[in-house]
Amino acid sequence: MTEKSIKKVLQRHRLSGDCHMITFQLEFQLLEIQNEESLSSVITDLSIIMEPTEYSELSEFVSRAEERRDLFMFFRSLHFFVEWCEYRKRTFKRFKEKYPEAVHLSEGASSSCMGIRSPSRPGFELVIVWRIQIDEEGKVLPKLDLLTKVPLQALELDKNGVIETAPLSFRTLLGVLGIEATLESLIKSLHTEASN
């Protein structure tokens, strides 16, 4: 008769740190079970606190990570999320500097929306909404949408329904030109019209 010995060790850890503008503090428990054949390690409890809390996309992601006790996914997705945020900020800033009158950022460079106006054509506005979403599996994806603001008169003149199909055309353009080129082409289209 062989005696089976199982050794269980429960560790508690606390990690705190920051990733660009986000600080986090995690506490988790790690259960290691050593039996004769193998060693298994399982995270049995995970709680995450993040600051700042204004990134609403993050709160859902955080609760999902806690639920799944997926520590690695949390860090991975956090990294990609922050990278995308920084890229969005840089892009918006660049356009604002290049076209100061046309580009309008309501909340500064960290906003998720960029408005394009033409100073000589008031009443027209293109708003690009650039959200950064984290899906069920922790994949970080940018999601861009176009909103149009057009005076009623112009709408009546729009026989080809350009305004109506604009959001869809925007998506197609994104696929062809990529984010930066698409945004720049939109700015230029409204901007050059103004100078005519």
Add this chain to the structure above:
Amino acid sequence: MELANTLSQDGESRRGVLAHLERLETQVSRCRKKLEEPQSAQAVESALGTRIHELRRLRDKLRAEVKQHQARVKASTTNVEPDQTLEITEQEFLKRKRENVKAILQAYRFTGISGKLTSRGVCVCIGTAFEGNLLDSYFVDLVMQKPPQIHHHSIPVFIPLEEISAKYLQTNIQHFLFTLCEYLNAYSGRKYQADRLQSDFAAFLAGPLQRNSLCNLLSFTYKAEPEGQSFPFCARLLYKDLTTTLPTDVTVTYQGTDALSTTREEQRAAHENLFFTKPLHQVFTSFASKGDKLDMSLVS
């Protein structure tokens, strides 16, 4: 003096005598008290005396300790050179700093990506996990030259390492590592699901689970109730996106020759949806717990 005063006045002689007697009485009681006082006073005195002894003893002890400490400090400052004391504290400081850095490096293991310096560059260790279960870890030994190269690694051959390194290794090492991390974690997760299906839910499988090494193509025949009379379904799961642990394509088909009843068709469609939305072993857990009544609330 009092005696003289009271005896000199006739009218008050009786009062005087009484008063005198009173005085004598008080005197007696005072004397008695005084007689007693020494006894209690003695007791108090002896108590105080012992207390004083104790305090003196304590004071002497503390004095001795202070002297000792002073002597020690003097000895240490006189015996050691001034530079050396500085060195010792610096040594202490560096030791503590090194321990701190070691602790941080250890903590990085829990982020999934950790590394250590090598003579050539850095050896990065990528950990994988699925639903809190820590699974295999892999390493990539990088040579930090211009351009950086992979010296050797433990990445399985079916992970598109060449593709990923061609895209990112030269331009953005961090992105290279995180992308590799995504692929490896996804593979680990799929493998975990397939392993769990084979080990924990063998009773539900009507045949062997067919899987490829990348675990992104799974094919199996199963029954929702192991003991039931129902005919088995055939499931085919394809994970086109190698960075995901949920399938991108699911087909559940019916094996038999006769047409499916409406309930069976509903079941088939519901199962398909389940495979899309829940990890494989969790789908079978729900089969096991619900029996043959499929809870439609799971299908959402």
